[in-house]
Amino acid sequence: MSAEAVGAHMPTQITLDDLAAMAAADENHRYELSPEGVLTVEPPADADRALLVSRLFAWFLTNGYGGEQVVADCGIDVGGGRVPDLTVWAKGLPPRPTRSSYAGTDGLLLAIEVVSKGAEIVDRVIKKAEYAKAGIPRYWVIERDSITTVHRHTLDRATGEYEPDPAGPQLIAWLLTTSPDID
Numbered sequence: 001m002s003a004e005a006v007g008a009h010m011p012t013q014i015t016l017d018d019l020a021a022m023a024a025a026d027e028n029h030r031y032e033l034s035p036e037g038v039l040t041v042e043p044p045a046d047a048d049r050a051l052l053v054s055r056l057f058a059w060f061l062t063n064g065y066g067g068e069q070v071v072a073d074c075g076i077d078v079g080g081g082r083v084p085d086l087t088v089w090a091k092g093l094p095p096r097p098t099r100s101s102y103a104g105t106d107g108l109l110l111a112i113e114v115v116s117k118g119a120e121i122v123d124r125v126i127k128k129a130e131y132a133k134a135g136i137p138r139y140w141v142i143e144r145d146s147i148t149t150v151h152r153h154t155l156d157r158a159t160g161e162y163e164p165d166p167a168g169p170q171l172i173a174w175l176l177t178t179s180p181d182i183d
Contacts, residue, residue: 014039016100019081035079035130042116045085049114052142052172053085056112059176060088068094076111077102078134082127084111085142088182110138110182128153132162138182148172 011018014033023031032040045053053072060070069089075081077098089095093107111131113123124141131139132155139162143149149169153162 013037016077016081016102020075020101023075030073030083032082033080034126037080040119040122042119045114048144049085049116052114052144052148053112055172055176056086060180063179065180066091071095075102076108076134077104078130078136080130082111082130084127085114086112088112088180105134105136108136110140111136112140112142114142115144128162132160142172150175 014037016033019031019033019039023029028044030042030044032042034040057070057072061067065088069091071087071089071094072085073083074087074095075083076087076095077100081100081102087095087108088110090107090109095103095108096106098104111127113127115123128139128141135155137155139153139155141151141153143151148171150172151169152165154165155161156163
């Protein structure tokens with residue numbers, strides 16, 4: 001199908017419901033929408049990214065977080081529709097839809113993004129700003145470098161911006177030997 005054919009069927013303004021419909025109709029891509037209305041289409045997670053997310057998911061479960069608290073690929077409403085690789089929710093406050101099928105941020109403790117090739121700026125900078133503006137208390141960015149570096153950020157409520165962990169970046173190998181400290 002040509003770009004012109006696809007474009008002819010696109011709405012002039014994409015809503016979260018439109019985004020959810022596109023994602024439901026296409027299991028081969030991941031759809032996200034910035035608060036400004038910029039549509040991003042990515043391929044599904046590659047094996048390395050999926051493995052990192054699975055390791056983190058298991059780590060949280062092993063350390064006492066329940067299945068309703070640790071959720072992979074959960075669409076969240078941050079003024080647009082974003083799909084972090086992994087989210088962690090407060091006990092008793094699992095993801096709940098808001099103005100669409102996308103979950104609100106009430107109870108969301110942590111959003112984790114594994115940096116995707118081609119989406120480095122979005123994962124490191126743009127989502128960081130959007131998640132801070134949405135009030136998400138913690139944001140982790142996992143670099144797929146040779147040592148798998150984890151950059152942990154905590155929201156400073158006074159400034160509305162994320163502050164890096166004072167300990168600095170950590171290696172995923174070290175992180176997975178500790179207990180999660182996000183409550």
